[in-house]
Structures are given as C-alpha cells and as structure tokens.
Amino acid sequence: MFFRYVLKNCNIVDVFSNKEYKSDILIEDGIIKDIDTNIVCKVEFNCSDKIVTSTFSDGHVHFRDLLQKGSGTIESESKACIHGGFAQVLVMPNTIPPLTNMFLVEYYKGKLRKLNIDAKLVYDYRYYRIDDINKYYTNDGKDISLKDLKKFLINFINNSDTIFILHCCDVHEPSKILSAIELFSNYDIKLHITHVSKKRSVEIIRKAKEEGFNFTCDVTPHHLFLLPYDWKVNPLPNNFRDVYALIDGLLDGTIDCICSDHSPHSNFSKNGVNIIESVYNIIFKVFDGRVSQKQYLSYISKNVNKVFDLKDRKIEIGKMASLVVINKKSFIKNQEKIYSKGINIPYLNNKFVNKIEKVIIGNNIYEFE
Numbered sequence: 001m002f003f004r005y006v007l008k009n010c011n012i013v014d015v016f017s018n019k020e021y022k023s024d025i026l027i028e029d030g031i032i033k034d035i036d037t038n039i040v041c042k043v044e045f046n047c048s049d050k051i052v053t054s055t056f057s058d059g060h061v062h063f064r065d066l067l068q069k070g071s072g073t074i075e076s077e078s079k080a081c082i083h084g085g086f087a088q089v090l091v092m093p094n095t096i097p098p099l100t101n102m103f104l105v106e107y108y109k110g111k112l113r114k115l116n117i118d119a120k121l122v123y124d125y126r127y128y129r130i131d132d133i134n135k136y137y138t139n140d141g142k143d144i145s146l147k148d149l150k151k152f153l154i155n156f157i158n159n160s161d162t163i164f165i166l167h168c169c170d171v172h173e174p175s176k177i178l179s180a181i182e183l184f185s186n187y188d189i190k191l192h193i194t195h196v197s198k199k200r201s202v203e204i205i206r207k208a209k210e211e212g213f214n215f216t217c218d219v220t221p222h223h224l225f226l227l228p229y230d231w232k233v234n235p236l237p238n239n240f241r242d243v244y245a246l247i248d249g250l251l252d253g254t255i256d257c258i259c260s261d262h263s264p265h266s267n268f269s270k271n272g273v274n275i276i277e278s279v280y281n282i283i284f285k286v287f288d289g290r291v292s293q294k295q296y297l298s299y300i301s302k303n304v305n306k307v308f309d310l311k312d313r314k315i316e317i318g319k320m321a322s323l324v325v326i327n328k329k330s331f332i333k334n335q336e337k338i339y340s341k342g343i344n345i346p347y348l349n350n351k352f353v354n355k356i357e358k359v360i361i362g363n364n365i366y367e368f369e
C-alpha cells in the first residue's frame, strides 16, 4: 500500500548526528523521503509542540511465553516495547519450559521474527552446545559462580563477535564484577555487565576502564530513581549514595548505557518490574535539565546500539522511518494504558511529563492516547 504523510514542524532530536533542529519529515511507504521546512503533503500530522527522535533500543528485556502466558507473551511484551518507544531489544526468554533444545529455540525465534520490532534472542549459557553460533549469551537472572563462568569460556569456540551479558545477583556484586573483568580479559568473548547497582561497583568499573580493560556495562532505570525498599528486584533497591554514584557513572562514561531488565511477573513476590513502558519518562525525570536531551537519549539508543552491535536508526533521507513522537504534556502514571501483562508497575501515581504519543516503525504507525 502506498502511504505518504508529513510530520510538520517537528522538534527533531537526532541523537545519531548530534543535532537538534526544527523541520518537517516526509515519509513514504515507511521510508524517510525528505527532511525540509515547508513540505506540502495531503496527510499531515502537526508536530509543532512535539519532540521527534529515533526509536530506542534495550539490551535486556525478559519476555515469557510458551506455558508461562499469565505473565506476558511475546506479543503482549512486544506491544509494551513499542508503547515505550523501543524498536530493537535483546530478549531473555524465561519461558516454561526453558529453551533447552533446538526445537524450542527455533520455535521461539520464529515467533520473534514475526514481530514488528527487531527482537534478538539471548541464549542461556547453560544450554550452550559446541556447534552453536549465537551472538548473545547470559546467565539468565541466576547467579553464576566464577568456576562455571570459566568452564563456559574454556569450552567456548572463540568468537570475538560474541557478547556475554553477565547478571551479578548477590551482595558480592563489586567483587564478582572485578573477578569477571579479570577473567574475561583472557578470552575473546566480550563481557557486558548488566544492572550495575552499587557505588563500589561503579568505582571498580571506572578504575578497570582506566587501566585499559575492554568491557561494557549498563544500569537499570529503577536503580537511577529510588524504588521503595519492599520492591522485589534483583539487585535490591539501592540507596541515595548508590543512585548518585550510578548517575555520575553514566555522565562520565563509566557506565555505557541504560537497559531496563523489564520482567513481566504476575506475582509481586517474584523479582522484577514491569518497566519498559516507563523507561523514557524515568530518564527524562533523572536527567532533564542536567544534560542535553541528545546525551540522555543516547543512553537508550546510540550507546545501546554500539554496545550490542545493533542497527543505528538515523533520521536521514533514504532510511527506514523509526521514530518516536513525544507530546510535551504531563500525565499521572496510572491513567495510561499499560500493554505489558506484568503486574509490578513501579512509580504509580507519580507525575511525569512528555508522553510518547506515536511510534513509527517502517510502514506501521502506532498511536497512544
């Protein structure tokens, strides 16, 4: 179907070209055809008081599915991703049964391929087979001993493209991180440490990067913006001291990016938060006025793409349209529709500004009230 429309008078925040400017964007059949002022087209969307930026990416979301449908399916959670502005995600499945054989893996990947977002599977390292050629592995939310990690690295056929996403889940996070950084420096597999949560961890990472160790790391939005202490998240909710250290870590580049660890649980006693639909608003709350929009948006787009080798979504003529349209209005978190099936929604009744109103991915336009 031939569909041509213009986004008029957009306040474009182009993270990839490091530019902020006002312009129209002409889109034809899902492709950006022109970026200019005064573009004439029959179908117009007025964006004069709206921010238009590239879609976001997340290197850490937990979907569910198979026999665990009560707490999210591939379909429900992908809709939640789009509602949050995310068009590229790395999926850690957490299915029942787990994806232990190639039949289940192919079935799950087939379902991911049907989505309108780019969702890549992250494999549980425990099911690694010698003939695997996967790019992403993780210890999926479970703690891992250094001994097991070493065993995996020794048996792994060296491939410098592979990324191991390490969850450190206990009180020994700083020392675990230090040991992992030292261990991975002997192998070609790239180390990415997810959900760093402690001040001491940030200090260790900063020092290791200064000393030339090559690895990356992220922090979750809910570790940047205090959660009540009774929330069952892994790592546990942190204190002000940790929050400030994590924010400083992002600002000085010690921490590379923000990843959500979105977990759609149907039970409060389980670890995890339903957060993907709130990530942008939390980041806005933490960083707006402190650094430029381009800088904090890069934490959930450009930097994530760089860490995980994902596609850049430039706002450029000839590129596929992959855009988030943000209305500057304020809203209370509980009045909006939540697409995820997870029940643990943090920050309810908080007032946020900047509502994601439209997400454009190629030929698809998603509108949100």
Ligand SMILES: [Zn+2]
Pocket: 060, 062, 092, 140, 141, 167, 261
């Ligand atoms: Zn996780």
